[in-house]
Amino acid sequence: MFDRNKVGFSGFWFEGLESKEEVTRVCEDLAKLGYKGVEWKETCFGTGAEACSRLDMAVKATRNAGIEVTDLVILRNLVSPDNWQKQANDTCEFIKAACGAGVKVVNIASGPVLSGSVPSDEWWRPACPDWRKSWETLEKTMEPIISTAESMGVTIAFEPIAGSLVHDYYSIMELLRRVQSPSLGITMDPSHFLIHDNDIACAIRQLSSRICLVHVKDAVGRPGAFGRDFLFPILGEGAINWQEFFAALDDIDYPGWLSVEFESFKYMHEVLKGDALEAARLSKMSYDSLATDKNASRPPQK
Numbered sequence: 681m682f683d684r685n686k687v688g689f690s691g692f693w694f695e696g697l698e699s700k701e702e703v704t705r706v707c708e709d710l711a712k713l714g715y716k717g718v719e720w721k722e723t724c725f726g727t728g729a730e731a732c733s734r735l736d737m738a739v740k741a742t743r744n745a746g747i748e749v750t751d752l753v754i755l756r757n758l759v760s761p762d763n764w765q766k767q768a769n770d771t772c773e774f775i776k777a778a779c780g781a782g783v784k785v786v787n788i789a790s791g792p793v794l795s796g797s798v799p800s801d802e803w804w805r806p807a808c809p810d811w812r813k814s815w816e817t818l819e820k821t822m823e824p825i826i827s828t829a830e831s832m833g834v835t836i837a838f839e840p841i842a843g844s845l846v847h848d849y850y851s852i853m854e855l856l857r858r859v860q861s862p863s864l865g866i867t868m869d870p871s872h873f874l875i876h877d878n879d880i881a882c883a884i885r886q887l888s889s890r891i892c893l894v895h896v897k898d899a900v901g902r903p904g905a906f907g908r909d910f911l912f913p914i915l916g917e918g919a920i921n922w923q924e925f926f927a928a929l930d931d932i933d934y935p936g937w938l939s940v941e942f943e944s945f946k947y948m949h950e951v952l953k954g955d956a957l958e959a960a961r962l963s964k965m966s967y968d969s970l971a972t973d974k975n976a977s978r979p980p981q982k
Contacts, residue, residue, distance in 0.1 A: 688717025693956035700741040707745035721753040732777035739781040750937035757791030779832040790846040839867035848876035865892035871899035881928040888932035897941040912943035915966035
């Protein structure tokens with residue numbers, strides 16, 4: 681059953697956490713704001729082997745502070761033909777470390793589309809993305825990742841992201857067609873679906889059985905350059921219809937976590953001066969207003 685109070689904060693702003701005391705302090709502060717969970721990213725604890733070695737400590741400290749780890753995030757370029765094996769190996773090691781720490785959902789994304797080449801004697805021809813090579817590379821990279829996830833009992837929450845090969849409803853459907861595994865789910869982040877003019881509520885209902893994580897983030901704009909063509913403004917300031925969004929999650933009885941993301945980068949830098957806890961406070965205040973069931977206070981219709 682969908683629980684609007686099962687909400688965490690995406691804590692990627694909290695970097696350089698090396699000890700359980702530092703993790704505990706962040707988690708206790710988030711709990712005071714009303715969050716019940718936190719989404720940790722690899723970079724919160726370093727990178728590569730260093731981050732993996734700290735996951736067990738971080739998960740235990742988080743739970744001891746009274747909140748849950750909603751998922752763990754590692755972002756690598758899985759479309760890079762030159763070093764796809766390293767990207768896959770990094771992701772696999774992270775999945776193993778997540779499982780060892782007791783977290784069974786790992787969020788990943790594809791990386792950008794490869795650029796096509798133009799013959800030197802046809803300099804006037806605009807270069808087009810190399811879709812074929814991009815998809816073939818992603819398929820190859822995903823093989824060991826999925827195999828590791830299946831053996832560890834971990835679910836991959838694949839996130840469509842603007843500017844990536846997998847970026848919207850249609851590209852996530854193509855991924856699910858190419859990579860078939862019960863361990864492959866998706867992260868429903870409505871901001872990227874909105875930027876690509878997808879019907880968010882319809883996408884939620886169509887992908888219901890695959891949704892294993894939900895990000896709560898607003899957006900405005902269209903595909904292009906971040907900051908010029910599209911933005912992720914403060915929650916509630918963008919173009920997403922939150923009533924329809926929550927109604928769709930109600931319809932599919934979504935049972936998992938909602939992770940609030942703050943990606944108003946310019947606002948964070950120029951107004952909040954990097955204060956991640958204030959970003960969490962503003963986000964929670966906005967979320968509480970948006971997530972209120974507007975129908976709860978209405979008298980029944982005759």
